[in-house]
Amino acid sequence: MIEALQFEFMQHALLAGFLVSFAAGIIGSLIVVNRMVFLAGGIAHTSYGGIGLAVYLGLPIFLGASVFAVAAAILIAVLTLKKRHRMDTFIGLIWAVGMAIGVIFVDLTPGYNVDLMSYLFGSILAVSSEDLYFMAALLALIIFVVTFWYRDILAVSYDSEYAALRGVNVKFFYTLILILSALTVVIAIKVVGLILVIAMLTIPVYIAEKLSNSLFSMMFLSGAIATLFTLVGLWMSYTYNLTSGASIIIVSALSLGLFLLLHKKDTV
């Protein structure tokens, strides 16, 4: 593993792993406490439409996916704020339609057969310097938002009805959380891919939730846990020549199992 560090692609992979995992830990916490896991899944899959569109138009993949995912997030926010009881139907719909759009655009692109698998399951060894800048900027933005608006986000997440009565703009923060989730999903596509991203947004969070007594510590703890899982997963992937994204998820899942086993003993 040590000798691998001299390769630039490996340095990029580790740095990307850290940046993405930390962002996923923070945003995953917000997704879990707001019970938006299904929403995040919908946004993740919809962003494939953006990938297809970007390939077709010859735009940078990140740009296409980001714009598409953010648009989907806003659409979902508007729909779910208006018709909460129909939320699952809308999400399911957007989920599938987004992917279909992506597949159609890739079909339409002449002479270019994009490697679908790399977006579905991640390609961490192909992270460019520009990708890293984008990831770092997003992580900085996320940390700023959750620190600056911590009390509002906390109020909205814990009891949105009461927050509204106390003058907090619930719709704004709800939409903001969804947009940040969309952008996080997009950067996580490189590391674990858009199908596996949901595990990265939830497993570290589940462990952190049990160990934290505030949302703030939960966000940063799950960021740290996610980073640890990603690094171990990358090591496993390198050593045994396995797909990186899947390795990260398996490491996370096994750790979760172990945690639950030990934690149960503690509390009983």
Next chain:
Amino acid sequence: MSAIEIKDLSFAYDKQMILENINLKVEEKDFLAIIGPNGGGKSTLLKLILGINTLKIGSISVLGKKPSQGLTKIGYVPQNTNINTDFPIKVIEVVMMGHVEGKRPLFGYGKHEVQCAMGALEQVSMADFAQTKISALSGGQRQRIMIARALCAHPQILILDEPTSSIDITGQREIYDLLKVLNEYITVIVVSHDISVILEYADKAAHVNKNLSYHDISDKRSTFHKHGSDEHFCEIELLQMLGSDNCNTCEDEQPKWSLKP
């Protein structure tokens, strides 16, 4: 000036009339119980007072102002305080949510806000639990925290929606005893359909079932207490107290009330 004054209010969702021609005057330092069957319009009336539902017919004034402007003077304890109990949040953070928007530091919470929240916790005798995770509390303790959150904004009116629905009988009495103490300097309005306990504490009662009938029960209660050996009202006496005009609606509710000897 009355704490709350409602004049000729009617309210309908779509075409279904929920509240009809409601008139109600709540004086300062009243302890008002709003009772009535489920679906009778109690919650709708609350939402109108809080400005969550928009008023169309009639008028409401809260301390002489419109509901939306009077909101900062109302402390509200919503129903279902047992939602989100797994949420990783400390008691003090929940209480600080009660602060009204206004002077606040750039990041986190101000010193005065923490002090104010601690004061509110002391009022409900929960100051020792400030750093405890909310999930570690019992239902009754959690309800106290919600009351502290409402007190945080220094309200002149405290409104509680079914505050004891998920608490055991000892816990219920503790909550009402607390409200009675708070009532010495603020107006308390409690919505409840568990009337056997609430009417021991309230001095006014409003029965809401589309229409509203108002009763001053402070005198009746004291006469009753002289006769009764048990501390509870029995249902028949309650019905007598509230007048025959409510008997039809009360019968619908009967299974929900526990008959006391």
